[in-house]
Amino acid sequence: MTVSDEVSLPEALNVEKDELGAEPRILVADDEQNITLTIGELLRRRGYKVEMAVSGQEALRYLQETEFDLVLTDLKMEGVDGISILEEVRRRSPLTISIILTGYASLESAIAAIRQGAYDYLVKPCPVEELIRTIQHGLEHRQIQLREMKTRRELERLNAELEQLNLKLRAMNEELAAFSYSVSHDLKAPLRAIDGFSRMLLEDYSGRLDAEGQRLLKVVRTNTQKMGQLIDDLLTFSRVGRHQLMHSSIDMTELATTEIEELQARLAAGALETKIDPMPSVRGDPAMIRQVVANLLSNAVKFSRGAEQPRVEMGGRREGSEHVYYVKDNGVGFDMKYAGKLFGVFERLHNADEFEGTGVGLALVRRILHRHGGRVWAKSDPGKGATFYFSLPVIQGEQS
Amino acid sequence: MTHQAVELLLVEDNVEDVELTLRALKKHNFSNRILVVRDGAEALDFIFGSGKYSDRHPRNGPKVILLDLKLPKVDGFEVLRRIKSDQRSRAIPVVVLTSSREERDIVESYSLGVNSYIVKPVDFDKFVQSVSELGLYWLLLNEPPPEI
Numbered sequence: 001m002t003v004s005d006e007v008s009l010p011e012a013l014n015v016e017k018d019e020l021g022a023e024p025r026i027l028v029a030d031d032e033q034n035i036t037l038t039i040g041e042l043l044r045r046r047g048y049k050v051e052m053a054v055s056g057q058e059a060l061r062y063l064q065e066t067e068f069d070l071v072l073t074d075l076k077m078e079g080v081d082g083i084s085i086l087e088e089v090r091r092r093s094p095l096t097i098s099i100i101l102t103g104y105a106s107l108e109s110a111i112a113a114i115r116q117g118a119y120d121y122l123v124k125p126c127p128v129e130e131l132i133r134t135i136q137h138g139l140e141h142r143q144i145q146l147r148e149m150k151t152r153r154e155l156e157r158l159n160a161e162l163e164q165l166n167l168k169l170r171a172m173n174e175e176l177a178a179f180s181y182s183v184s185h186d187l188k189a190p191l192r193a194i195d196g197f198s199r200m201l202l203e204d205y206s207g208r209l210d211a212e213g214q215r216l217l218k219v220v221r222t223n224t225q226k227m228g229q230l231i232d233d234l235l236t237f238s239r240v241g242r243h244q245l246m247h248s249s250i251d252m253t254e255l256a257t258t259e260i261e262e263l264q265a266r267l268a269a270g271a272l273e274t275k276i277d278p279m280p281s282v283r284g285d286p287a288m289i290r291q292v293v294a295n296l297l298s299n300a301v302k303f304s305r306g307a308e309q310p311r312v313e314m315g316g317r318r319e320g321s322e323h324v325y326y327v328k329d330n331g332v333g334f335d336m337k338y339a340g341k342l343f344g345v346f347e348r349l350h351n352a353d354e355f356e357g358t359g360v361g362l363a364l365v366r367r368i369l370h371r372h373g374g375r376v377w378a379k380s381d382p383g384k385g386a387t388f389y390f391s392l393p394v395i396q397g398e399q400s
Numbered sequence: 401m402t403h404q405a406v407e408l409l410l411v412e413d414n415v416e417d418v419e420l421t422l423r424a425l426k427k428h429n430f431s432n433r434i435l436v437v438r439d440g441a442e443a444l445d446f447i448f449g450s451g452k453y454s455d456r457h458p459r460n461g462p463k464v465i466l467l468d469l470k471l472p473k474v475d476g477f478e479v480l481r482r483i484k485s486d487q488r489s490r491a492i493p494v495v496v497l498t499s500s501r502e503e504r505d506i507v508e509s510y511s512l513g514v515n516s517y518i519v520k521p522v523d524f525d526k527f528v529q530s531v532s533e534l535g536l537y538w539l540l541l542n543e544p545p546p547e548i
Binding site for chain 2: 180181184185186188189190191192193195196197198199200221224225227228229232235239
């Protein structure tokens with residue numbers, strides 16, 4: 001037996017102890033008492049917390065009491081043998097390192113033990129350096145496994161947290177959908193009654209209402225209708241957030257031409273000059289992109305109607321990985337210092353009696369574009385018209 | 401008016417909406433032979449000749465049913481489902497007349513076999529126009545199935 005405490009070991013072999021605990025716990029089990037004691041004492045002096053068992057039964061008792069970092073066990077013992085110890089270790093704490101002590105004669109059974117999950121084996125008698133090195137490798141292996149387990153547990157915890165958040169988010173989304181659903185059903189009925197009954201009053205009692213009385217009722221009706229429009233716009237806005245995007249190829253030139261013709265049909269002939277330049281097609285949700293184009297064009301028409309010769313233009317081109325489109329008018333424009341407010345819900349840069357509107361249109365435009373991975377921005381000077389730009393990503397494999 | 405002679409069945413729980421709808425119909429002289437019921441259960445009783453309408457034969461269906469979706473007791477979808485899944489009533493045209501523009505209400509109504517879906521406008525003038533157009537179409541223009 002060459003195990004001895006006289007051999008000094010290089011510093012590098014000292015065990016890192018932090019995650020293993022301050023003193024790694026080792027169980028030494030061998031029914032040859034002198035081997036157990038020698039190894040045990042040697043390890044104790046190196047700073048390990050060691051328990052020594054001189055029989056398989058004693059080793060089992062220790063295993064029931066404590067979780068060891070490493071178990072060093074003889075294979076051939078009377079009564080409870082090393083294989084039973086290995087099984088017990090694997091059952092109780094699968095990350096505990098088992099190292100087999102064996103004689104040359106039973107090398108094969110040592111290899112069989114490794115197949116059953118033992119980390120390594122030592123052939124008795126073994127040099128003390130080899131003993132220490134094997135134990136240290138074993139402990140390093142355990143250290144790595146403990147860290148992996150810690151990471152895994154942390155990941156599992158984060159996953160569970162994410163799952164919870166997801167559930168919460170889904171519940172909130174459902175609540176929101178239910179909310180706008182009931183708004184859609186219940187909020188407009190009283191408005192319809194206010195408008196309808198005001199109208200009935202105007203029809204049936206106009207003889208008894210003087211001009212001022214009739215004007216007052218008209219104000220009631222105008223505002224009722226405005227609120228109805230507001231509710232509709234808000235519902236559209238909230239639907240855009242929930243609506244599942246259906247992607248297909250969109251001919252932007254055709255879309256813009258149709259939309260501008262529709263707007264022009266509502267105006268006197270020649271009242272609006274328009275120019276639609278050929279634009280690249282794009283992939284997106286056709287109904288939603290139509291809303292973007294319709295909103296920007298009708299805004300341009302609305303805000304340019306005071307110009308001497310109102311003019312609205314639209315065009316676009318590919319710029320790198322984006323398609324960039326613009327809608328330009330020669331209308332009232334806006335002060336760039338309020339540009340940040342343009343796309344907020346209910347934000348308006350003009351008085352309602354100057355230009356009608358609920359302040360939802362551009363917020364809707366921005367929301368739709370964000371959902372498509374695109375952007376919207378604007379440039380203007382007061383009195384010099386405004387240009388709205390929007391971009392949509394070029395999708396791989398898209399035909400332009 | 402006997403129950404046999406009903407041409408238009410209005411299923412609507414909101415009294416103001418009933419008044420507005422009747423007024424709109426009256427403006428265009430569609431006010432004859434209209435029956436108003438205030439919940440889905442009564443609508444089904446009328447259509448299938450049960451309950452207080454047990455004297456009525458389901459064969460004599462109205463020319464058109466105007467149906468709200470949100471109704472007490474039995475909701476509009478259920479009324480629609482029962483009408484369209486019964487041999488005796490499936491041919492009666494049903495027009496959903498509702499506040500809702502929600503896609504799922506529209507999809508659900510059509511999948512249950514609704515003949516028309518109309519969103520009630522807040523603006524009374526537009527409302528009158530919608531109601532008169534649907535009255536004109538379903539009561540005058542549309543040729544009802546012969547067994548009704």
